[in-house]
Amino acid sequence: MLRILVYLVLVAVFIAGAALGYFNATAVTFNYLLGTVEVRLAILVVMTFVLAALLTLLLCAGRLLSLRGETRRLRRELRDAETELKNLRNLPLTPGR
Numbered sequence: 576m577l578r579i580l581v582y583l584v585l586v587a588v589f590i591a592g593a594a595l596g597y598f599n600a601t602a603v604t605f606n607y608l609l610g611t612v613e614v615r616l617a618i619l620v621v622m623t624f625v626l627a628a629l630l631t632l633l634l635c636a637g638r639l640l641s642l643r644g645e646t647r648r649l650r651r652e653l654r655d656a657e658t659e660l661k662n663l664r665n666l667p668l669t670p671g672r
């Protein structure tokens with residue numbers, strides 16, 4: 576049921592995007608550092624969204640890599656601690672002196 580709801584929302588977003596693209600078909604002048612170009616407004620909005628998503632992924636990649644390294648280190652420490660605990664449990668009990 577949830578999957579159907581997600582598909583319906585995606586279809587609604589796609590239809591809304593297509594309608595916005597159709598009704599905003601006018602060309603706008605986009606001025607950037609290296610020059611000027613005329614593009615459709617809908618294309619410019621999509622390009623801006625994609626560029627923002629890519630920059631977000633790039634900025635988050637460093638944090639994700641550091642967390643992955645920390646996870647690897649913590650798993651190694653856990654494995655070592657479990658090995659030490661197993662060895663301590665297997666030691667024979669000796670009477671106190």
